[in-house]
Amino acid sequence: MIRRLIILTGLLGLWTLAWAASGRMSFILPPPWEVAxxxxxxxxxxxxxxxxxxxxxxxxxxxxxxxxxxxxxAMTLWRPAAPWLWPLFIASQALPVFAIAPLLVxxxxxxxxxxxxxxxxxxxxxxxxxxxxxxxxxDPGFLDLAATMNxxxxxxxxxxxxxxxxxxxxxxxxxxxxxxxxxxxxxxxVGSSAGLGYLMLHANARLQIPLMFAALAVxxxxxxxxxxxxxxxxxxxxxxxxxxxxxx
Amino acid sequence: xxxxxxxxxxxxAPPEVRLSGVSLRLGREPVFxxxxxxxxxGVFTGILGPSGVxxxxxxxxxxxxxxxxxxxxxxxxxxxxxxRLAWMAQKDLLLPWLTVAENVRLGARLRGEATAxxxxxxxxLLASVGLAERADDLPETLSGGMRQRAALARTLMEDxxxxxxxxxxxxxxPLARLGLQNLAAxxxxxxxxLFVTHDPMEALRLGHRVFVLAGAPARPTPIxxxxxxxPRAADDPAVxxxxxxxxxxxxxxxxxx
Numbered sequence: 001m002i003r004r005l006i007i008l009t010g011l012l013g014l015w016t017l018a019w020a021a022s023g024r025m026s027f028i029l030p031p032p033w034e035v036a037x038x039x040x041x042x043x044x045x046x047x048x049x050x051x052x053x054x055x056x057x058x059x060x061x062x063x064x065x066x067x068x069x070x071x072x073x074a075m076t077l078w079r080p081a082a083p084w085l086w087p088l089f090i091a092s093q094a095l096p097v098f099a100i101a102p103l104l105v106x107x108x109x110x111x112x113x114x115x116x117x118x119x120x121x122x123x124x125x126x127x128x129x130x131x132x133x134x135x136x137x138x139d140p141g142f143l144d145l146a147a148t149m150n151x152x153x154x155x156x157x158x159x160x161x162x163x164x165x166x167x168x169x170x171x172x173x174x175x176x177x178x179x180x181x182x183x184x185x186x187x188x189x190v191g192s193s194a195g196l197g198y199l200m201l202h203a204n205a206r207l208q209i210p211l212m213f214a215a216l217a218v219x220x221x222x223x224x225x226x227x228x229x230x231x232x233x234x235x236x237x238x239x240x241x242x243x244x245x246x247x248x
Numbered sequence: 249x250x251x252x253x254x255x256x257x258x259x260x261a262p263p264e265v266r267l268s269g270v271s272l273r274l275g276r277e278p279v280f281x282x283x284x285x286x287x288x289x290g291v292f293t294g295i296l297g298p299s300g301v302x303x304x305x306x307x308x309x310x311x312x313x314x315x316x317x318x319x320x321x322x323x324x325x326x327x328x329x330x331x332r333l334a335w336m337a338q339k340d341l342l343l344p345w346l347t348v349a350e351n352v353r354l355g356a357r358l359r360g361e362a363t364a365x366x367x368x369x370x371x372x373l374l375a376s377v378g379l380a381e382r383a384d385d386l387p388e389t390l391s392g393g394m395r396q397r398a399a400l401a402r403t404l405m406e407d408x409x410x411x412x413x414x415x416x417x418x419x420x421x422p423l424a425r426l427g428l429q430n431l432a433a434x435x436x437x438x439x440x441x442l443f444v445t446h447d448p449m450e451a452l453r454l455g456h457r458v459f460v461l462a463g464a465p466a467r468p469t470p471i472x473x474x475x476x477x478x479p480r481a482a483d484d485p486a487v488x489x490x491x492x493x494x495x496x497x498x499x500x501x502x503x504x505x
Contacts (some may be wrong), residue, residue: 060483141341144313148335151358159358163345240344240386 030210035217038190038210045199052194052217056112056184057226060119067120067171068127072169076135076161093125097186105191115187115195122183123176127169136167137160165239170234177230181223195221258438262321262409263332264289265310265442270319271465274311277387279305281465282319287442287457289324292433294455295444295468298498302466303444307412310442311335333410338418340399342387348381349374352402377431393424397431404435411436413443415481417450419431426482429453433479448494450489460498471497 012032019031026034039046071089075082095117108114108183138161146156188197196215235241249411259400265287272280286291299305308314309321312330332349343352352370358362374380387395396417403411415430417425425447433454445451448470451458452461455479459468471494474486 111276139341141337142343144308144311144337145335145341146358147313147355148311148333148412149355150331151357155360157357159354162342166345168485238345242390 013126017048021071027207030213034210035213038208039214040212042211046196046214046218049173049194049196049199049215052112053181053184053196055224056115056187056195057180058118059112059116059179060183061123061177063116064120064123065127065176068124068129068159068170068172068176069131071124072131072135072165075132077157082132083209088123089128092201094120096148097183101186101190103186110193114190115184115192119180119183126175126179127172130172130175131165132170134165138164139166145150166238168198168237170241173234174230175220175224175225177224180226181219185219192224252375258290259407260407262290262438262440263292263329265329265410265440266320266322266324266326266368267306267309267316268320268326270309270316270321272305272314272317274305278399280309280316280464283465283467285459285468286324287308287440290438291456292436292441292443292454294451294458295461296440296446296448296451296458296471296494296498297461297466299446301463303461304414305448306461306466307414307444309341310410311412312415324489328409330436333412333464334403334406334408335398336411336413336416338415340387340395340419342390342395342398343387344387344400347384348388348390349436350396351387351398352401352405355406370401370405371406374398376399376435391424392420392427396420396424399426400435401425409441410442413441413446415447416443418445418447426453427451430479448491448498449482449487450493459495 015029015032019026022029049122070086100121101114101118104114104117105178108117118216142160142164143156146160146183151159182197183199185197188195189201192198196219200212200215200219203209205213264452267283271278279373283455285306295303295306305314309316310329311333312328322328324334328487342348343354346370348356348369349370350357352374353363353366357367371380371383374383379394379397379401382390382394382398385403387398390398395417399416403413407490413432417428419429441454443450443454452473453475458471460471460474461468472490474480474484474490476484476486
């Protein structure tokens with residue numbers, strides 16, 4: 001906690017220095033206090049748009065994680081599928097979301113759907129890859145033990161391979177939670193009528209730079225909160241996992 | 249109240265474990281070639297030998313985890329042993345997400361069997377290995393010796409006439425190992441136990457019969473054992489003399505600089 005305060009204070013100090021050094025041009029880089037004023041002046045507006053973005057991120061996280069986990073399971077249960085699906089997943093990951101964003105907006109409209117799809121698309125890959133890794137790297141000793149206990153394929157999957165893969169799924173989810181805001185905000189930039197990304201573009205165009213920074217700060221806070229909450233929930237659900245979940 | 253002194257009575261007629269004409273290649277190396285070997289029913293048979301000679305592979309063949317290229321693995325009548333054996337590996341293989349008691353009941357859970365009196369039996373077994381207090385803890389909170397005792401309880405929970413042990417106590421400290429050997433002897437007496445070890449003292453303490461596995465393809469050779477009460481005491485002069493003799497015999501293979 002103290003470390004976080006020091007980091008925050010340091011950043012604010014650097015910010016003020018940069019502002020002073022760059023000729024105190026508030027329309028390019030406003031000082032922290034102007035951003036704070038903008039934040040309190042527009043608290044309602046920020047809250048409304050933040051709620052939209054948060055909804056997009058959370059929905060995208062749930063949908064992307066569900067599809068990612070399902071894809072990993074499908075490739076595990078039906079091995080011949082893996083060599084067909086992997087190139088597809090990698091291609092979907094290699095294509096910059098920026099490139100697909102206009103298409104998704106064209107197909108799914110200016111509303112919630114295109115942003116959720118964008119966030120889901122970004123989250124899908126780390127979850128699928130982490131979970132699939134976990135499912136294919138079960139300790140062979142556990143599988144031997146299950147075989148000598150006359151366990152069937154499904155029982156082995158349910159009681160051994162799935163729980164053993166949860167740490168992999170968890171690290172995929174943690175990465176997914178960290179990148180999910182990117183998808184939502186890009187979607188908002190390309191075409192939307194609400195959300196922090198929309199607000200930032202709008203404020204930028206009208207030279208309300210302090211408001212833009214305030215929106216950026218809210219977005220950063222949301223991303224950090226999401227990351228921390230995901231970590232905390234996963235640690236609570238997987239108390240036996242240490243290496244991937246301990247740490248910041 | 250369950251009977252803590254004998255939570256797992258020995259089976260009426262444990263089978264012999266017999267390998268007849270078994271051949272196996274791993275890669276290009278022949279591990280076994282027309283191997284004939286039998287572990288007598290109802291007693292402990294120990295397999296000693298240098299690393300990499302095929303001790304673990306022999307156990308895996310018996311467990312059905314590695315199929316033989318040729319020959320039969322089964323009981324004296326050649327019938328397969330699947331469903332009649334329990335497996336205890338060098339690693340305790342406790343699932344980290346299950347409590348100690350749930351780990352002991354793992355077999356029933358995997359087979360989808362009703363667990364009404366299984367819970368009671370598991371508790372009795374945990375009590376007999378001295379872990380009743382730790383039943384609801386996660387394995388990570390246990391010491392190495394405790395973990396192996398939990399693994400032993402899980403092995404007993406399966407209540408199979410044949411028990412296969414692959415260097416089961418090699419990862420624990422020497423004092424805990426002596427205790428675990430006594431516990432295994434007490435709890436597994438009367439079953440057909442086949443165990444491999446690289447510790448001559450463990451083979452001498454626990455084996456009713458002991459073989460040295462050597463060569464490529466590997467062949468078992470029986471070694472003479474001192475008399476006396478079983479499990480043999482580690483400080484018995486006859487056991488110590490036998491120990492020294494085994495070390496001398498194994499030295500060319502094991503003590504290379």
